[in-house]
Amino acid sequence: MRPNKYPKFSQTKNYHTGFVVIGIIIVFLVLFLTYSFFNALKKNQTDSRNQSLSSQVELAGKEMQRDFTFLYEDMLFFVNNLEPWTYERTSNESLAFEKRARRIFNNHRDILDTIFVSFPNHHVSFYFDNQNNFLKKTYESRSDMPIQPHNITLSNPNKEVAISIKLDFDRFFSFILGNYYLGKTGFKLIYKNGEYLDISSELNFDKSNINAAVLSEIDQDISEGLKGNYTGLYDSPESDKKLRVLIHQYPFNLTPLEDKYAVVFIQDISNLGFSLYRAHFYLLFGLLLLLAFVILILFRFIKNSRYANLILEKNSAEIEELFRRQTLLLQESKGFIYFQDSSGKMENVGDEVLNVLGYEKEDFLKNFKSYIEEEDLTIFETLLKDSIKVKKEVVSSQFKIKKKDGSFIMVRIFEKLFYDKNGNYTGNVGICTDINEKYNSEVELIKSENRLRSVLNSLPDLIFIYDNEGTFIDYYVQDETMLLYPPSFSMGKNLFEVIPEPLNKVMMEAFSKVVKTGKMQRIEFDLMLKIGKRIFETRIFKLDENRVISMARDISSQKLWEKGLQEAMKASEESNKAKSEFLANMSHEIRTPMNGLLGIIGLLENTELDEIQNEYLHLIKNSGESLLNIIKDILDYSKIEAGEMSVNPIAFNFKNEIQKTLGIFSGLIKEKNLQFSFQYTSTVPEFVELDKDKLMQVLINIIGNAIKFTPEGGEISLLISSEKIVEKSIILYFEVKDTGIGIPEDHLGNLSKPFVQVDSSTTKSHQGTGLGLAISQRLIELMGGELTFESELGVGSTFSFSVIGKIWNMEDNIPNKEFDIDDMEFFNWKNMAQNYPLRILIAEDNTTNLRFMGMLMEQLGYDFAIAKNGIEAVKSANENEIDLIFMDIQMPLMNGLDAASQIRKEKGNKIKIVGLSANAFQEDVEKAKNAGMDAYLTKPIKIKDIAFIIKDCAESLSLKKEVN
Incomplete structure (x- = not known):
């Protein structure tokens, strides 16, 4: 078994050794990765802080320069608009002056301390007290004014007026820099001629605690007008440590002050990322925990790296886009950039020169001076030399330059001048812009204004120009006899003061409408002048956003002419009315006897006559109808002339x-x-x-x-x-x-x-x-x-x-289909009373017409009553049962229209009333219908028409009885 044991042990050891090696490698790998990650994170944070400081310091510098420039421009405008007599005329001028002074204080409250204004005979000062009250103080003479340093003094020698301004720079700088936050470890400083003013910092800044090399580099950049950022060490007196700091500065100018200014922001970055070290120490003692989270850390690192890369790509794209826009801007503005050394030699020029002037870059670099006219070149070189002597930073001018095609265009030159730390001129960078179209437009505008002024001077109208408050500021008057006062008297005064009551209220009301709505107002009025009474028409309208113009014209002659024309028209209308009345009366007087004549002829035609009598009767009838046609023609033409003829389709x-x-x-x-x-x-x-x-x-x-x-x-x-x-x-x-x-x-x-x-x-x-x-x-x-x-x-x-x-x-x-009488069922009108019984009243005052109507009624078979005026007709209608009234229009005591109206009120629609008149105008027919008449017959009356009306009336009554 032993031979087998050692290899096993050796194998296990190898495993442990492998694990240890792997563990050590992992630890070193983790430490390396952690250290690398920390450095990357710290670098990202440092870069981010750099970008933030650079942006803030530039915004602060530009804001200070802009606000100070606005103040200077307002003060220039103020002094140029002062009048030496401000306190020597009416109180309105002095009040207006003091309002302007207060408006300037309100606009620049953060920098202005006191304004001293000197007139030839008056001296005043303006300031705000601690309770924010706007105060004015006057002095007997200039020597009585307090002697204290004035930051800016402006004067207008032509008007003997001057302004001295005392500024509160501490408040100004504190107000601006108060909008920017750097934290407890940051400094917000104002650089002035080598000195640093500590503004709103929680720590006390001492420039001696910054290493000299960094301070020298800052001084050099500011003197050359260049913004910059630096990294240095700062000896902190509070902590006795050297702090690593970021320093950003942005130079700015306070025109017209010649001091060198810059905004300086300092930010402590010593402890940037310090908390991460502490975390790594803990990680060394918790290797197992670190190994558990190593994947997560690696993931976050990769994610943050990717995000940083994206930010970098984005920033790069933005920089590329910025350059692209700069190129487009130069192309759109028809301009190009060039660089010159201290001797005036052209070192480089932008590619846009080809599009602007048509020259290749090499050609322009060698021969650019030959393209400028000698006189313009001399003037510009003199301007450049003078600017270099006084160390000006920018120079601008405009002159004509020759293009490659031989034509000349107007260009504008803007050059930024550079100096070394010893103040020696080292060269410039400039922008040349084609302003030919703008220049030509301005020249044409001047010509147009001159033409307009010539036109205004030649107009006979009384022309005045006002500001939006109604103060006279200019005039164009040909004849001063048309004015109450000389035009110069009105200048500087208000409309309400110059124009007498109550016209001034009317004028001011119209003036206010013009200012509010922009719409032209027209006023007509009369004035009693030295030359007599005159009538004027005045038009008031806006000249531009700040001015209003009035043009008054004498229309006295026109009004007299219009009055004469109205009187003539009135006389003509009265003449036409008289003519119409005459024709109406003539029609009535002629048609009335014609009614009897032609009516009786119609009756005679139905009697037994021999051949000679028929011939005579036919001749009389033709003559009467010819006369009637002549009368009809005259009346028709009169209707047409009066516009009373209408179409009745x-x-x-x-x-x-x-x-x-x-x-x-x-x-x-x-x-x-x-x-x-x-x-x-x-x-x-x-x-x-x-x-x-x-x-x-x-x-x-x-x-x-x-x-x-x-x-x-x-x-x-x-x-x-x-x-x-x-x-x-x-x-x-x-x-x-x-x-x-x-x-x-x-x-x-x-x-x-x-x-x-x-x-x-x-x-x-x-x-x-x-x-x-x-x-x-x-x-x-x-x-x-x-x-x-x-x-x-x-x-x-x-x-x-x-x-x-x-x-x-x-x-x-x-x-509206016509009902033709000729198409009616034929009926025999002789003795028609048997078939159509009616009770008839004839209201007629003419004897001949009464005889004719009596003879006609006899042939028709009717008995009838007679009324010789309107009163009798009304009485008869009330006292008797009447079915039909033939009512003459013109009768004594009461005419037929009034009688018909009275009968309608008392009897309603029980009686049918037919008007008989020699008046043939349409308006007469309308009056008859409005009075309550059912029909209207024009004399001479035809027997057939009378018979038809009687038949229609009888049938209507019969129908009513059947219904009842």
Whole structure:
């Protein structure tokens, strides 16, 4: 068994040895990995702290430089806008000045301590006390002002005013740096000319505790205007230890101060990662625990390494993106970077020079000075030398430079100058930017402003410009006699002060609306000036964000003209009204006797007469109807002129109506032996909807003229066609051609004018008013068409016109379809009282019309009552059983309209009332309906119309009785 034992022991030992070796390897591996991990972690933390400090110190420096620059610009603007008479005029100027001073204090409270302002005769200072009250103190003379160091002094020699400013740098620096946190082991310092000011640090900083080499390097970088970061040792007096610290600085300028400033942040990193060492000591004593968690630690290490790599990749990408954007920015701004040594030799230039100027890099490096005009080059070199003498850090200028194609462009040069630690100039880096478009735009803007100023100076308007508070700041006035005061008097004053009451309130209200809404306001007012009363129209609108402009124009003459025009229009309207009233009265006075005349003629036609009596009666009837047509033409034209003619479309059988209308002329055509023909095209519909009466009136006028002017044996033709348009709409075309006497060419233009005839001599053979075509043309235009005509003297004429209507088919449910009296069941109206009994009242004051109505009622077989005025008509209607009243409109004591209205109130709808009047205007018909009348007949009245109304009334009463 022994031989077998030793190998076994040896094998076991080997196993233990292997385990020990493996254990030792694992321990060393763990220690190595832990140490490496700790260093990587510490490096990551250090890098992170570096990035944070660099970002914070740069933000703080830029914020200080920006805030101080804003202060300096505000103070420059303040001193340049001071007026020496601020405290010598009204109190408004001094109040406005003090408000501006307070506004500046509020804007820069963290840095301003006291402002001293010197005027020629006044001296004041402004400051905040401990209770934060804004105080002002005045001095009798400049010598009375306290002698204390002023950080900035600004003056305006032209106005003899000056400002001295005392600044509180401690508060300023503390306010800015208070926004940045470094922890208990950090220092926030302000570098000033080699000295370090400790700002808001919990530890007391002593620069002697920093190693001299680091301090020297910091001084050198700050003097050259370069930001930097450093690692050094700091002897801590609190702990008697040397602390390892990170130092970051960012230089900044406080214009116009010439001191060298920089923000310096110091951060202790001595104990960075110290807690990890303690953890490793514990790990040495807990190797088993470490081995259990080694995989986890390795995993976390790999994860953190990967995360660090991702951050690194991201930062690299950001840097690449930054460079890419810089390149794009240069390309977009049409610029390039260049580098020069202390002798002015061009050392390097960016690739963008090719795109900007067209030169290759080598060409530009050698010959760039030859591309600048000698005069501009001399000026710039002088500027550079002067800047180097006073150790300026930046230089900028603009001049023209020649491109490769021979053209010149305007460029802007910005150069950063570098100096060594001894202050010797070592070279510069510059950016050259193409500003040719901007330069040309600015030049054009100046020209445009000059043109605008010339235009404003030449305008007759009174032009004033104000700020947004309503203070006068500029003016353009040609005639000062149009003002209450000279324009210079208003400058610096408010609208409310200059303009008298109550106009100033109106102006300020309009001014406020303009400022708030941006919309133009228009005001009209009158002023009593030295030259007399004038009326002005003023327009107020925004000139830009900070200014408002007013333009006032004298409209006195225009107002006088408008007043005259209104008076003329009023006189014209009164004349038209008088004319309409005259025509209405004329119509009534003529139609009233015509009613009796033509009515009695109608009755005579139904009596037994011999041949000669019939001939005489026919002649009288024709003459009366001709006179009636003349009156109708005059009234129609008067309606058209007054705009009272309207279209009343109804649906009717178009072809039937055309044939009825043509039948009117059958006797004349036969008498003159004329050849008359008419035809329809296949597209003409059976039923149409339009104003039938107006269409037939036009057709009668035009065909009547053709018959009148066509000699015996001549020819006349009528062609009707149509064209369907949208949906049911249709255009109807009419063409009337004749072989008449024709019309001279020089008379064609006046043919459709009213009261104009081709032959207007006293021996003319064709009678008429000269209104037919004028009325026809207006009626055609009302119906949406137009009238045209062609004619040749001795050959004939062609009249064409069109109207717009609506087409209907037989099967359609036609609205507004005409009910034709001629299509009614024929009945014998003589002695119709037997079939249609009624109780009738006739209200009429004209004797002739009463006789006619009496004779008519006798033939119809009716007894009737008579009322000779409206009062009698109302009384008779109340006291008697009346079915139907024929009511004249114009009667003494009470007219027919008032009488009808009174009867309707007292009797309701029991009585049918029919108006009889010689007034033919549409408004008369509407008044009758509004008064309660059921129908309206225009004199002269036709017997057939009276008979129809009686029949209709009797049938209505019979129907009511059956229902009851």
